[in-house]
Amino acid sequence: MSSGATPPFDPAPRDGAPGVERPFVTFAEPETYREDTARVRPFRGRPRPRALTAVACVVLGLGLIGGAVTGSWLTGDDTDEPGSRGAFAAAGELWHNVPVDRLFPPTVRGDGAGPGGSDRTWTRIAVAPDTGCKNAFDPLLRQALAPVGCLRLLRATYVDATRSHVTTVGLLFTKADKAAMTSLKARFRKEGLDRRTDLMPRPYAAKGTAAEDFGKAQRASWTESVLTDAPVVVYAVSGFADGRTVATPQPAAEAMKADSTAAVAQAGLGHEARGLADRVERSLRKTVTSATEKPS
Known part of the structure; x- marks a missing residue:
């Protein structure tokens, strides 16, 4: 394609021109993702109420983020990571x-x-x-x-x-x-x-x-x-x-x-x-x- 600007509407052949079937071109292989596992240090001693509250907030936050990402993909929003394909x-x-x-x-x-x-x-x-x-x-x-x-x-x-x-x-x-x-x-x-x-x-x-x-x-x-x-x-x-x-x-x-x-x-x-x-x-x-x- 030319590097120059393309007008909004390009010329079209006259009506009645024979149809041309476009060749099948496969989509690129979808990207795969790997979740890294993190080593968790064992918790020693009886957890305090404040610590339990903090842990609960973290879990809830991760759940909300995960739900938002899943919902974004299902609805086709282009908010994915760079390099991923949006709908x-x-x-x-x-x-x-x-x-x-x-x-x-x-x-x-x-x-x-x-x-x-x-x-x-x-x-x-x-x-x-x-x-x-x-x-x-x-x-x-x-x-x-x-x-x-x-x-x-x-x-x-x-x-x-x-x-x-x-x-x-x-x-x-x-x-x-x-x-x-x-x-x-x-x-x-x-x-x-x-x-x-x-x-x-x-x-x-x-x-x-x-x-x-x-x-x-x-x-x-x-x-x-x-x-x-x-x-x-x-x-x-x-x-x-x-x-x-x-x-x-x-x-x-x-x-x-x-x-x-x-x-x-x-x-x-x-x-x-x-x-x-x-x-x-x-x-x-x-x-x-x-x-x-x-x-x-």
């Missing part, structure tokens, strides 16, 4: 450290993910080459995401079991730290950025697939999730596989309401976007967990 840092490397099938499985089961708790199954029909973000988002969404930068963007498009709906799911790996991701998440929540139709993500329409007519005018429902325990933004956008245009798209949160009578909601496209995004996000978290597990 946040490990997540930021997944775009080139794991095979595409682990991030975007060929088949995704969505038990209870459909309207009324019905089951869903999605089949992957296209994987975009990992790219920058210059041509991957509409200008306003690119501007909203600019504070966290764009390290790499991974996308895949799926079709449902009936082949009537198509959904693109994306993983935007950012250059941000936890503070910046937390700030962006707060802004999305406060300003409702994930509900604005002018901030919908673009689909990936691969030629020769059921999604080849899945363009900007075909976007029907979408969801966006800014993670704070990983430098990643997860999103999904769904539409009809027959290429029909959608005059009034709905964010997934609205389209999933039981009392919604809009065509997008009635077709279950909100459930398609949210269900697939949620399961790809879960797969991402499981991959991070396996990468940062410490040996027993």
Whole structure:
């Protein structure tokens, strides 16, 4: 890589470019730790109450410290000793450290993910080459995401079991730290950025697939999730596989309401976007967990 500064959003190839499967690169061997044993001098004589109190405080203190360290590791906080791997840092490397099938499985089961708790199954029909973000988002969404930068963007498009709906799911790996991701998440929540139709993500329409007519005018429902325990933004956008245009798209949160009578909601496209995004996000978290597990 060049030593010069990299713009927040790098050029991306045109849509429809053939997918390129990244080679599998194994994670480094996890570090092992050895606890040194200290020689304890025998205590002579009957302990005094003051001494017993001091010993109890030491034991309690060590227990609290140990609990804090364990809790930090389980929650993925980057407060470990220098040289150890935190979950946040490990997540930021997944775009080139794991095979595409682990991030975007060929088949995704969505038990209870459909309207009324019905089951869903999605089949992957296209994987975009990992790219920058210059041509991957509409200008306003690119501007909203600019504070966290764009390290790499991974996308895949799926079709449902009936082949009537198509959904693109994306993983935007950012250059941000936890503070910046937390700030962006707060802004999305406060300003409702994930509900604005002018901030919908673009689909990936691969030629020769059921999604080849899945363009900007075909976007029907979408969801966006800014993670704070990983430098990643997860999103999904769904539409009809027959290429029909959608005059009034709905964010997934609205389209999933039981009392919604809009065509997008009635077709279950909100459930398609949210269900697939949620399961790809879960797969991402499981991959991070396996990468940062410490040996027993």
